[in-house]
Amino acid sequence: MSQEAIIAASGAYPKPAQTFQYGTAGFRMKAELLPSVVFRVGLLAALRSKFKNGQVIGVMITASHNPPPDNGVKLIDPMGEMLESSWEAYGTALANAESDEAVYEYYTQLEQKFNIKKDVVPQVIYGSDTRESSPALVQALKDALDAVGVKSQGFGAVTTPQLHYIVRCLNTQGTDHAYGEPTLEGYYKKLSTAFNQLMTNRSNGSVTVDCANGVGGPKLRELQPYLNNSIEITVTNDDTETFSKLNSQSGADYVKTNQRLPPSVSAQPLARYASLDGDADRIVYYYVDKNSIFHLLDGDKIATLAASFIGDLVHSSGITDFSIGVVQTAYANGSSTAYIEKQGLPTVCTPTGVKHLHHAALAYDCGVYFEANGHGTVLFSPSALQRIFSHAPESPAQDTALTHLKNITELINQTVGDALSDLLLVEVILAHKRWTPDLWDACYTDLPNRLEKAEVEDRNAYKTTDAERKLTHPAGLQDKIDALVGKYDQARSFVRPSGTENVVRVYAEAATKVQADELAQKVKALLK
Ligand code: NG1
Ligand code: ZN
Structure with a gap:
């Protein structure tokens, strides 16, 4: 593509006087600051795809649980995972280039650095959540993709x-590890086929799902049929x-942070309720009890429920020497860690941010990872899947357990935490165990805890070690x-800089x- 075309296209999206950083969740901030960033992320996606020999890269425009005036953008790597960390710095540098010429220059530098072949056609797919600012940002992205000849x-x-999911499907199509049909319909079919089989001859009453007035609402409705x-x-x-309603007085973040019902929900005792966040990757x-x-x-x-259920299925299938581990962050309640360890399962603590948890979960045949805020999934290693799908059961009971286990691997979105997939997973497990929510809750009692945020002059002055548990x-x-x-009983507290907001977070739990x-x-008060 010509130098003039890229510089001219970039000229339509001037950079504001602002320093940008590709953080835990990509770039995220007030939407009006983002057009130039999204344009440049489009260029980065093109390079990433070329670097990956034309494999499909995803670009998602969302600010998740953040308020309506915010937006954000992040890249999805070929197997559906988050962008490889080493590339975040290139995104940051592109976003901060001070002129259109500098954008072009840095782009060509990266082409040279990675020895990018001219004849590879880059491929990028994209989507957005339901924010008012999303269509204009999608346009900025498209302009970048067009400027550099992306399919x-x-x-x-x-x-x-x-x-x-779709990124992974596109990149695995026609291989022996094809992930599914690369369409929304394919996604609904994959989840529902596994769910329907797991729920054959079972029923489990009702669940009310608060969708945070975000994209999860219409998508859950599409899944229902x-x-x-x-x-x-x-x-x-x-x-x-009504754009202003997104994440307002509703959603997973509201419920988790405030530890209370969304005001719109009047709960019946012992009925099940769930809340998603604005882009439906958390649940x-x-x-309420009697x-x-x-x-x-x-x-x-959710992590303890999934790990114990999968552990039981593996055992009942007659599969041996199968490792299951649970990956958490410092925000995991101390009681949950103690409970998992009491079950004989290993736990690992990683820094906040799904990419860290995801990476640690890969060490097991089955790695269950969840952040306390409800973002997580379960990964089965390729060799574990191979063993599960080739295992010969030796009794009808083993056969039944094995069929369930196979369906569980299909029900779970193994690319990333997925509120819709996790919703169905929890519903299946509760139905199989015949558990009401209080029985699930009774596995262990959370230590009372409190999450606060503090505005500080420079959050970068706060540096941590030991998976962010110490400064x-x-x-x-x-x-x-x-x-x-x-001075407190069973107490734990830590301070870390947020990766998504300009604040420092304080967590404390005690008896x-x-x-x-x-x-x-x-x-x-120590931070003042
Ligand atoms: P930060 O802002 O770095 O604390 C928040 C969540 C993370 C993760 C990211 C990405 C808490 C305490 N932190 O990160 O768990 O979900 O957003 O969305 O919930
Ligand atoms: Zn989210």
Whole structure:
């Protein structure tokens, strides 16, 4: 493509006076700051695809659980995973190039650095969530893709995990590890076929799903006709027309952070409720007990549920020497870690951000990873899948368990955490166990905890070690935190800079709610 064409196209998207950084969730900020960033991410996606010999790269425009005025953009690698970390820096550098000429120059430098062949046709697919700002940003992306001759396809409003699924399907088509049909219909068929088989002759009442007025609402409605009648799903907070309602007083982040029902939900005792986030890659469950007390069933509870269910199926199938591990972050409730270890399963703690968890989960035959906020999935290694699908059962009971296990591997979106897939997974497990939400909840009791955020002058001054559980900088601060923690029972607290917002987060847990709240406040006060 000609130098003039790229420079001219870039000229339509001037860079604001702002420094950008490709963080945990790509670029994310006020939407009006993003057009130049999205344009340049389009160039990066083209390079990435060329570097990967023309494999399809995905670009998702979303700001997940952030408020309506925000937006964001992130890249999806060929197997449906997050962009390889080493490339984040190239995205950052492109986004910060001060002129259109500098954009072009850096683009050609990267072409040379990676020895990119001129004759490879890059392929990129893209989608967005339901924000008002999304169509204009999609246009910026398209302009970049056109300027560098990318073969591209838009999927309109989709959930983040749907786009990850389609990327993987496109890149595995026609191989012996084909992931599925690269369409939304293919996605619904894959999930529903596995779900319907797992729910044959089973039923499990109803679940009410709060969709945060985001893209998960319409997509859950699209999925519903494919599902058999084994559960009744009531879809709420699915108004995507009123842009200001997105993630407002609803959604997984609201429920998890406030530890309470969305105001729009009047809960019946012991009925099941779930909330998705704005791009439907997170889900949390909750219920109220007979005394109308709210109980949260978060990502940790989903991880323990999935790990124990899969462990039982593996065992009952007669498959031996099969490793299952649970990957968490520092935000995992201390009780969940203790519970998993008591079950004899290994746990690993990684820094926040799904890419870290995903990577650690690859070490097991089956790696279950969830952030406490409900973002996570289950990975089966290629050799584990091969063993599962070639295993010869020796009894009818083994045969049944094995069939369930095979369907579980199909039901789970193994590319990335997926609220719709996780919803069906939880429903299947509860139906198989005949568990009401209180029985699920009774596996262990969460330690009371508190998450706070603090505005600080420079969050980059906060540096962590030990999977973000300890601060190395500012010097001396960790000692002060440790001294406070020592004053409370079963207490734990840590401070880390957010990767998605310009804040520092404070987490505290302790034996009682009063203690957890007080500890969080006192640690927060240290940051002033
Ligand atoms: P930051 O802003 O780095 O804390 C938040 C979530 C992460 C992850 C990312 C990406 C918490 C405490 N942090 O990261 O778990 O989901 O957003 O969306 O929930
Ligand atoms: Zn999300």
